[in-house]
Amino acid sequence: MGYKICSTCGNDIPEESVRCCYCNSPQLAGRKPPVRGKYVYTVNLKAGLPSVEEGLARLETELMQAKHEGARLVRIIHGWGSSGIGGKLRESCRIFLGTKVFCGQIRAFLPGDDYSRENPSGRNLIKRYPVLKKSERADRNNKGITFVEL
Numbered sequence: 001m002g003y004k005i006c007s008t009c010g011n012d013i014p015e016e017s018v019r020c021c022y023c024n025s026p027q028l029a030g031r032k033p034p035v036r037g038k039y040v041y042t043v044n045l046k047a048g049l050p051s052v053e054e055g056l057a058r059l060e061t062e063l064m065q066a067k068h069e070g071a072r073l074v075r076i077i078h079g080w081g082s083s084g085i086g087g088k089l090r091e092s093c094r095i096f097l098g099t100k101v102f103c104g105q106i107r108a109f110l111p112g113d114d115y116s117r118e119n120p121s122g123r124n125l126i127k128r129y130p131v132l133k134k135s136e137r138a139d140r141n142n143k144g145i146t147f148v149e150l
Contacts, residue, residue, distance in 0.1 A: 041071035046079035080143040112145035
């Protein structure tokens with residue numbers, strides 16, 4: 001089975017897909033794949049319910065892969081915990097990303113909780129990455145995601 005690149009988020013999806021399994025956007029026949037660096041690279045960390053250690057190891061790998069592919073923005077789906085007050089993976093990811101910013105390995109990160117046009121940080125992110133307008137309604141104030149600028 002072959003793969004193609006989602007025309008919205010840039011993830012690899014099965015060639016015969018009519019909808020992306022990551023961002024659910026329709027895939028049009030004959031549409032050119034996005035130019036590397038001009039899309040949001042999406043990582044679903046919560047898939048398979050990994051332990052915190054497994055999730056962080058996978059996050060490290062996925063960030064390196066995204067950088068290698070030329071992505072500049074990564075959407076991390078980590079979920080926000082079954083208790084509704086914030087899960088261990090979510091909190092650990094954000095601490096991990098704070099360390100990465102401090103060490104200069106990533107530019108910045110923005111928790112989904114703060115992602116909206118009403119928030120100056122969210123507004124600036126949308127301004128710098130206009131491709132986010134396509135998924136803004138689904139991502140707005142989403143506690144289960146975090147955006148990372150590489």
